[in-house]
Amino acid sequence: MRAAWLRSWRADVALRVVGVxxxxxxxxxxxxxxxxPAPARAVGxxxxxxxxxxxxSASAACALAIFGKHLFDQIEVSARWRPRGD
Incomplete structure (x- = not known):
């Protein structure tokens, strides 16, 4: 159920609102x-x-506001970067 909610439009809107x-x-x-004041800004x-x-906050805001629910999409990783089954 949790994965299904992440794919909904409500999750998309909620994630983007959290980003804002x-x-x-x-x-x-x-x-x-x-x-x-300048001395307090320099040290402390x-x-x-x-x-x-x-x-x-700014970093998370950018990711959430831009990607929304697509932040959790699975991506295809090149064979070069996949773990080897030794």
Whole structure:
């Protein structure tokens, strides 16, 4: 049932909406990072956390918003890259 749901149009819309929401999270994280005073932005765990959150959110947002349900499609791998049965 789970695999069937991933093929539905509802899953496609839900994944794309999650992608847009993650894009908003990335925008907010980078906005907060740039709003920090210059000395705090240069050094500190908070600045690194905001940068990491923004980068990971933006990366996931791009993948989800562009591919939607096709993110889970199976692809054909060349024989060169398949594991060998030694």
């Amino acid at each position: 929401v993650l894009g908003c999270v990335a925008h907010a994280a980078f906005g907060r990072l740039l709003a920090l 765990a908070g600045a690194y956390a905001l940068a990491a959150l923004g980068f990971l």
